[in-house]
Amino acid sequence: MKISTKGRYGLTIMMELAAKFGEGPTSLKSIAEKNQLSEHYLEQLIAPLRNAGLVKSIRGAYGGYILANEPAGVTAGDIIRVLEGPISPVDFTEEDDPAKRQLWLRIRDSIAEVLDSTTLRDLITYQEQDELDNYMFYI
Template structure:
């Protein structure tokens, strides 16, 4: 399974909306500028998210998009399935030998578990940890 830019940038949209949840609409233009992405491409991606009921648009000078649910209620798996389709690791799995089929199923189930147990709230609240603390820094 390969996640395309549809899934990646769609996740970016949803994370940005989650970060601003309850603070009003967020424009696609601002998301595009922040992440150096094409606004036109984001407009194409937000349509299926809106059709699936994850976001709604607000018109006007200060319009944009907002989440329709709490960020804790929307999983990465929900978004990936809307934008990428079903989570399938290997096509024609039924034709595989039993041992191989079991391997592919276990890998698929592991991927599904991670996606379905990670909310956009988790992703929005994530802070990048460089792994370097001042306690371990030596200054000359």
């Protein structure tokens, strides 16, 4: 299974909203500019996220989007499933060789476990740690 730009950019949107959680709505334009992405493409991705109840839209001059739940309550698996569909490395049938089928099931379950145990809060923490590691200090 290869995660497409839908899944990757969807995670980007959700991480940006998580980073601003509690500060009010964030516009897709600001997310697009900050991450050098197409605002039009992000508009296509936000609709299924909103329909799934992961984000809320705020109308008006200072409107935009906010997370529907706390960052610790939303997993990468929630986002990927909304945008990419079911998690499966290959399509297989019950007629497939049982050994191969067991392999595919184990791979699927391992991927799902990582995605479902990684929250937006975790991703923000990883991102902040990475940004701190990139600073140069001179004495």
